[in-house]
Amino acid sequence: MLEFEEYKTKLNALRPALDDLGEALQLHEAEREIAELETESAQDGFWNNVQHSQQVQQRIKQLKNKVERYNKLRSRWDDAFTMCEMALEEQDESLLPEVESEYGVLTEDLESMRLSTLLTGEYDANNAILTFHAGAGGTEAQDWAQMLYRMYTMWTERHGYKYTLLDWQDGDQAGIKSATIKIEGDNVYGYLKSEHGVHRLVRISPFDANARRQTSFAALEVMPEIGDAGEIELRDEDIKMDVFRSSGAGGQKVNKTSSAVRLTHIPTGIVVSSQVERSHFQNLENCKEMLRAKLAEIKEREHLEKIEDIKGVQMKIEWGSQIRSYVFMPYTLAKDTRTGYENSNINAVMDGDIDGFINAYLAMKANKA
Numbered sequence: 289m290l291e292f293e294e295y296k297t298k299l300n301a302l303r304p305a306l307d308d309l310g311e312a313l314q315l316h317e318a319e320r321e322i323a324e325l326e327t328e329s330a331q332d333g334f335w336n337n338v339q340h341s342q343q344v345q346q347r348i349k350q351l352k353n354k355v356e357r358y359n360k361l362r363s364r365w366d367d368a369f370t371m372c373e374m375a376l377e378e379q380d381e382s383l384l385p386e387v388e389s390e391y392g393v394l395t396e397d398l399e400s401m402r403l404s405t406l407l408t409g410e411y412d413a414n415n416a417i418l419t420f421h422a423g424a425g426g427t428e429a430q431d432w433a434q435m436l437y438r439m440y441t442m443w444t445e446r447h448g449y450k451y452t453l454l455d456w457q458d459g460d461q462a463g464i465k466s467a468t469i470k471i472e473g474d475n476v477y478g479y480l481k482s483e484h485g486v487h488r489l490v491r492i493s494p495f496d497a498n499a500r501r502q503t504s505f506a507a508l509e510v511m512p513e514i515g516d517a518g519e520i521e522l523r524d525e526d527i528k529m530d531v532f533r534s535s536g537a538g539g540q541k542v543n544k545t546s547s548a549v550r551l552t553h554i555p556t557g558i559v560v561s562s563q564v565e566r567s568h569f570q571n572l573e574n575c576k577e578m579l580r581a582k583l584a585e586i587k588e589r590e591h592l593e594k595i596e597d598i599k600g601v602q603m604k605i606e607w608g609s610q611i612r613s614y615v616f617m618p619y620t621l622a623k624d625t626r627t628g629y630e631n632s633n634i635n636a637v638m639d640g641d642i643d644g645f646i647n648a649y650l651a652m653k654a655n656k657a
Contacts, residue, residue, distance in 0.1 A: 289379060291387075292384070295372050296372045299369050299391070303365070305398060305402070313358055313401075321347075322351050322352060325347060329341070361397055361401060364397070368390040404479075411514075415470060416480045418510055419508070419509040420467045420506060421433065422464065422466065425505070426460065427461045429505060430459030430460065432504040432506045433506040435463075439642065440480075440483075443641075443643075444640075449471055449476060451469045451470065452470045453468075455564060456564055457561075470577070479650075481585075484510040484611075487507070487610060488610040488612070489502075490502075501617055509585070511584065513577065522576060526553060531548065532548050547565070548562065549568060549571040550575070551575040560579050615634070619632075627652050631644055
């Protein structure tokens with residue numbers, strides 16, 4: 289029964305970290321704010337200002353999720369410790385696999401939540417807008433871009449977040465040339481901003497009759513959603529708008545009327561488009577949302593004080609510029625070039641299991657701070 293004594297010691301060693309995490313999360317402050325906001329939301333006329341009321345409700349949800357997640361972590365610690373004591377009292381060795389599993393999950397969740405306290409950037413708490421771009425290479429690269437799209441939407445669903453399609457351009461034969469989604473949830477931009485960059489795929493191409501190994505590239509842009517339009521002002525004289533009919537097969541994703549919108553930000557040369565909505569005005573709003581997000585992301589990445597200093601940048605989607613490689617053949621491995629973190633279960637990674645990569649990057653940044 290020595291193993292259970294060892295796990296009791298390990299669990300006791302985690303208690304100070306749990307207490308420190310509670311302090312770092314400022315739980316008492318969160319509970320006080322929840323009470324204040326709930327009091328406000330119960331007032332007559334609260335819903336007269338729909339935009340403000342929605343912001344209040346979203347803030348309440350975020351705070352409650354934080355408190356609930358920490359409380360679940362404490363409960364998990366209590367359950368694991370109780371299990372150890374029960375096993376020792378009853379001399380029941382059959383509980384050892386369950387104790388080992390609980391301890392593993394507990395330490396992973398504790399580290400993940402600890403890293404979330406490091407998300408203190410200007411936009412880290414915001415929702416995120418993701419844009420996928422296929423690199424050179426035609427169908428192979430376009431298929432890879434859609435595989436990445438699936439990976440991130442599955443990550444979204446794993447975390448109970450919500451995503452909305454803002455733009456979609458079909459590939460020539462398969463996959464996508466580009467697509468844009470908005471992901472809504474706690475600290476989404478803070479978690480996903482490290483995924484911004486070029487992703488490299490190595491596999492036997494299903495589109496090659498000779499079954500040769502192919503290397504493909506796709507790029508992911510990660511930008512914060514700007515809730516207050518005043519943060520990033522879009523002046524009418526700085527924007528050129530084009531209306532066009534959507535192209536490509538599209539399926540149910542793309543509207544076929546001439547309501548698609550393309551906006552060009554003249555000072556920077558940045559171009560965004562949306563063609564998934566039937567309404568010209570909704571596509572225009574999607575474009576403005578994407579444009580504000582892109583300007584904010586560049587502003588943060590370049591540490592610029594003024595939006596006027598932003599210059600449009602074009603990501604090179606090619607060899608040597610990748611942040612991560614995904615190898616399907618001759619072995620299976622996903623490896624991040626910045627942190628060295630790797631996962632040989634490539635199928636799990638493609639099904640959205642990318643928290644290890646995200647947490648490794650956050651830990652690396654924390655160590656450098």
